[in-house]
Amino acid sequence: MFKKIFSFKLLPLVLALLPLQLSAQGDMSDVEIIPHQLTDNLYFLEGQGGNIGVSIGDDGVFLIDDQFAPLSGRILDAVASITSEPVRFVFNTHYHGDHVGGNANMADAGAIIFAHENVRDRLSADYTRDNMMMSAEQRRSLPVVTFPESMNFHLNGHDIHVFHLGPGHTDGDSFVYFTDANIIHTGDVFRTNAYPRVDTNANGSFYGIVAAYEALVDISNADTRFLPGHGVLSSQADVQSQLNMFHTISNRVKNAIAQGMSLEQILDAGLTEEYDDRWGDPTGMLTAIYSELLRM
Numbered sequence: 001m002f003k004k005i006f007s008f009k010l011l012p013l014v015l016a017l018l019p020l021q022l023s024a025q026g027d028m029s030d031v032e033i034i035p036h037q038l039t040d041n042l043y044f045l046e047g048q049g050g051n052i053g054v055s056i057g058d059d060g061v062f063l064i065d066d067q068f069a070p071l072s073g074r075i076l077d078a079v080a081s082i083t084s085e086p087v088r089f090v091f092n093t094h095y096h097g098d099h100v101g102g103n104a105n106m107a108d109a110g111a112i113i114f115a116h117e118n119v120r121d122r123l124s125a126d127y128t129r130d131n132m133m134m135s136a137e138q139r140r141s142l143p144v145v146t147f148p149e150s151m152n153f154h155l156n157g158h159d160i161h162v163f164h165l166g167p168g169h170t171d172g173d174s175f176v177y178f179t180d181a182n183i184i185h186t187g188d189v190f191r192t193n194a195y196p197r198v199d200t201n202a203n204g205s206f207y208g209i210v211a212a213y214e215a216l217v218d219i220s221n222a223d224t225r226f227l228p229g230h231g232v233l234s235s236q237a238d239v240q241s242q243l244n245m246f247h248t249i250s251n252r253v254k255n256a257i258a259q260g261m262s263l264e265q266i267l268d269a270g271l272t273e274e275y276d277d278r279w280g281d282p283t284g285m286l287t288a289i290y291s292e293l294l295r296m
């Protein structure tokens with residue numbers, strides 16, 4: 001019986017598909033969505049992928065990012081554990097899959113999706129690459145309201161100022177500033193678990209990230225709380241301390257280039273030695289700094 005169904009003709013196909021399905025489902029099935037309270041009506045959700053900001057109140061739930069599609073049910077359950085209001089608005093901080101993966105499910109749940117205009121452009125281009133037709137699900141996952149520079153939401157008693165600062169992590173990064181609560185969701189431009197990630201396929205820029213950190217320090221104060229795309233809730237001093245490190249590393253790369261060192265030599269020179277235990281592999285960042293400096 002088993003042999004008949006499980007014919008050898010199908011075996012290679014089954015074996016080829018099996019690892020994909022196991023890794024896609026297996027990785028996510030253990031993920032727990034944990035709510036953390038920030039103020040009386042602001043929360044963030046931790047799961048797998050970018051930290052999700054949550055504003056609750058009479059105007060409905062406003063989510064910042066939505067992680068991966070397989071987690072949407074658990075994300076909505078976590079929201080339902082803190083409020084009975086529906087998710088009405090989703091804001092995407094940038095186009096990466098660990099921040100927008102749940103878009104179609106959130107749209108199905110009734111949410112309107114907002115993002116910088118380059119987020120919609122990049123997702124559309126990804127979906128239609130190689131002359132592919134966009135699926136109905138992909139169409140539903142696209143932001144329906146986009147903006148070029150900044151926009152404001154007035155929701156749940158909050159003034160929420162959303163702004164774009166030019167290319168950094170990607171070319172469609174947004175910062176979501178709850179001005180009265182003094183909390184900024186930074187997307188992946190600011191993160192606390194790794195060196196900056198520069199998505200060069202999406203016109204990202206290390207020096208754009210540096211400029212964004214400077215702007216974040218400028219508009220904030222000692223009481224501001226920063227919710228990073230990845231990592232832990234942070235302060236202005238944490239942003240400033242990373243910024244100091246970026247300036248140090250940038251100056252070292254400049255000096256190395258002035259001495260005629262190649263990228264390979266720079267990667268081998270231990271320029272970030274004292275920081276690597278804390279921040280991990282510097283290769284991507286150093287490569288971005290090097291290539292941007294050569295273009296300046």
Ligand SMILES: [Zn+2]
Nearest residue numbers: 094096169188
């Ligand atoms: Zn990202």
